Amino acid sequence: MKFTLQQVMVTGAAGGLGRAVALGLASHGVPTVCVDAKRDGLAETQAEARRLGASCMSIVADLASETSMSETFARLDSDAIRLDGVVTCGGITSKTRVLDMTIDEWDRVMNVNLRGTFLCVQHALRSMVPRRSGRIVTIASDTAKRGAGRLSTSAYGASKGGVVSLTRSLARELASFRGAIRVNCLCPGPIWTEMHNGMTPEERATVENSVLMGRFAKPEEIAAGVLFLLSDEASFVYGETLMVDGGVVLD
Numbered sequence: 001m002k003f004t005l006q007q008v009m010v011t012g013a014a015g016g017l018g019r020a021v022a023l024g025l026a027s028h029g030v031p032t033v034c035v036d037a038k039r040d041g042l043a044e045t046q047a048e049a050r051r052l053g054a055s056c057m058s059i060v061a062d063l064a065s066e067t068s069m070s071e072t073f074a075r076l077d078s079d080a081i082r083l084d085g086v087v088t089c090g091g092i093t094s095k096t097r098v099l100d101m102t103i104d105e106w107d108r109v110m111n112v113n114l115r116g117t118f119l120c121v122q123h124a125l126r127s128m129v130p131r132r133s134g135r136i137v138t139i140a141s142d143t144a145k146r147g148a149g150r151l152s153t154s155a156y157g158a159s160k161g162g163v164v165s166l167t168r169s170l171a172r173e174l175a176s177f178r179g180a181i182r183v184n185c186l187c188p189g190p191i192w193t194e195m196h197n198g199m200t201p202e203e204r205a206t207v208e209n210s211v212l213m214g215r216f217a218k219p220e221e222i223a224a225g226v227l228f229l230l231s232d233e234a235s236f237v238y239g240e241t242l243m244v245d246g247g248v249v250l251d
Contacts (some may be wrong), residue, residue, distance in 0.1 A: 001231040009033040012090030014041025014202035016193040026054035034058045063090045063116030073123040084136045086124045088117045093152040107220030113159035136183040142245040189245030192216035212247030
């Protein structure tokens with residue numbers, strides 16, 4: 001794949017899919033700005049990206065906080081860092097059912113997953129629009145189409161459904177740029193990351209049986225789809241919701 005990108009921000013880059021995306025970009029020599037609330041994980045991602053020979057800046061930030069995200073982008077402006085790509089991998093899940101969920105927990109899931117995506121994209125567009133150039137990939141979930149249930153619950157599914165709708169709406173808002181600013185969404189299926197290490201064999205089997213391919217995805221497999229959407233080869237892909245889910249939504 002070919003990339004004509006100067007600098008890409010990846011949120012949620014301390015581990016999982018975010019780290020896989022950042023390292024995938026690094027392997028192609030694309031400089032990254034990695035953002036997450038987890039300082040130690042960010043440091044590990046940054047060290048690995050640099051080992052691959054790419055520039056990598058890390059910023060500890062709360063994706064759900066308008067103040068924190070404003071400070072993050074202000075720092076980039078002060079350092080004269082021009083973002084021409086953004087990938088919003090940052091997110092949290094919840095296993096609490098509707099009847100037991102507090103409004104605070106609902107708000108936290110919505111704020112990180114949906115509001116955090118909005119804040120990152122809004123700030124990025126403030127510099128992309130004047131330049132008439134940029135690439136945005138939001139990360140939703142297969143639950144946005146099929147509903148939640150096995151690894152997560154209604155709050156998570158609703159937040160990710162919001163990300164899909166936000167992305168499609170953004171594509172219409174930015175249509176006057178005729179693809180100079182490309183925006184797309186990727187919906188992963190179940191991904192095996194460290195957050196699932198506590199699953200019982202029975203729980204893991206239940207999830208795997210819901211996937212037509214019979215297994216969890218590796219983060220790198222999902223990251224490959226993200227890299228494609230950022231690449232020059234995806235020049236005519238616009239406003240799309242790409243499913244990389246092992247056939248979950250076909251079940």
